[in-house]
Structure formats: C-alpha cells, structure tokens
Amino acid sequence: MKDRCHYYNYTVSISNNIKCKNMYLKKPTYAWYAIYTKVNMEKKIYNILLDQKIDCYLPLIKTLRQWSDRKKWIESPLFKSYIFVKVSYVEYFDVLNIPGVFNYVSFGGKAQAIPEEQLENIKILIAQKEREVILTKENLSKGDKAEVIIGALKGLTGEVTQICGQSRIVIKIDSLNCSLYAKIAMDEVRITNQKEDQTGNRNPKELPGKKMNHQRHKTIAV
Numbered sequence: 001m002k003d004r005c006h007y008y009n010y011t012v013s014i015s016n017n018i019k020c021k022n023m024y025l026k027k028p029t030y031a032w033y034a035i036y037t038k039v040n041m042e043k044k045i046y047n048i049l050l051d052q053k054i055d056c057y058l059p060l061i062k063t064l065r066q067w068s069d070r071k072k073w074i075e076s077p078l079f080k081s082y083i084f085v086k087v088s089y090v091e092y093f094d095v096l097n098i099p100g101v102f103n104y105v106s107f108g109g110k111a112q113a114i115p116e117e118q119l120e121n122i123k124i125l126i127a128q129k130e131r132e133v134i135l136t137k138e139n140l141s142k143g144d145k146a147e148v149i150i151g152a153l154k155g156l157t158g159e160v161t162q163i164c165g166q167s168r169i170v171i172k173i174d175s176l177n178c179s180l181y182a183k184i185a186m187d188e189v190r191i192t193n194q195k196e197d198q199t200g201n202r203n204p205k206e207l208p209g210k211k212m213n214h215q216r217h218k219t220i221a222v
Helices: 002-025 042-051 092-096 116-127
Strands: 031-037 055-057 060-066 071-077 082-087 101-104 133-136 144-148 157-163 166-173 178-183 189-193 218-220
Touching: 042 055, 042 082, 082 092, 092 101, 116 157, 116 166, 116 178, 157 178, 157 189
Parallel strands: none
Antiparallel strands: 031 082, 031 101, 055 082, 060 071, 133 178, 133 218, 144 157, 144 189, 157 166, 166 178
16 A cells, blocks of 8 residues: 555656646747836836846836926826736746736736737837827727828827817727827828728718717826
C-alpha cells in the first residue's frame, strides 16, 4: 500500500511539472488591456512599466490650470486612473505587482482585451490640435460606421452621429464605458457601414441623432 501511494504521488508530481513546463513553453499571445491605478499615480506607474520593458500607453492631454498668481498648461491623463498595457501571461502578474496598480479592467472575472484599433483611434484624435475633443459617459445614439479620409483626423475610424444638430465622429471605448467625439464635416468621411432604421432599411441621407444631455460631458483641450 505504501509503495502504491509513493508511486501515485510521484506520478502526480511528474504530471504537474509537465503542465507547468507546457504553460511556459507555449508561445505568448499579446493583447491590450486597461489597468486601474491609484489616482495621480498614472505617470509614475507608466514610467515603471517602461523601465520593465512592458508595452504601455498613457494618453495625455493639455489642460490649463489656474493658481492664485498664475496660469499654467500641464499634461494630465485623458482617462483618470487608467493605463493601457500590452501583455501576455508572461508579464500579466508583473503589472499587478507594481505599487499603485489595483487590477485589470475585467468582465465576468476575466481581463477584458481592447482592440488595438481603438487605441490607434485615440492616438489620432488627441494628436491633432485643431478640434475640441469631448469625453463623455453618456450613452450616445448609434451612428453610421465611417472612416475619416482627409484632414487632421485622416485614418480614424468610428461612428458618425448627430449631437446638438452637428455631425460628430465618435470613438466608443466599451471597456471604460465612455466615448470620445469631435466635430467632423461629412465631406471628410467615407461611410463604411450604414446603420439600419427601425424598419430595417438603410438610410444614407439621414444621420442618427437625438438631443443629448451634456451636463456630464467633459471638454478636453488638446
């Protein structure tokens, strides 16, 4: 009986070792995720990530701060308390071990991957200096999928919708439950997938729209 127990434990030990080796021999698959951080520590954590050679992105915008004796333009995070990281299982827990990092933005207990296209769109939107960019938590009406083909936002893809009677290009960041949008002219975009109306018909002339409550909208100076 003793010999059998010894043989069983030895077999289980070998099996576990094989599983661990297989996990680490597996080629890493990388994806973008958002991590939730302690407030006002975004830049410090971002620099630590860079030092650890972890691919990361911290969108920054310029805001004008008013003091009693002076005004000053400063760079602050576009998404407060969030940083984007591109990791595999190799770096996953290294990120969580950084002081000030709370967790990954998750859904159903699993870290939610973010399409790289969304991050590229954010980079295009905040890089330009010509248009006001607005960050909102409002549930904007669904618009026609479109690509900007000329101008400062060329290459950006999103949805074109009507807000307060004007055309806007909208980027929805589902993982953070928010959207970014900026004013756009219809001759700057190419509609790639028109939305359907209530009858199921496509209407290329009429843009979706409804009056929005802008009390919760945040204006970003870029």
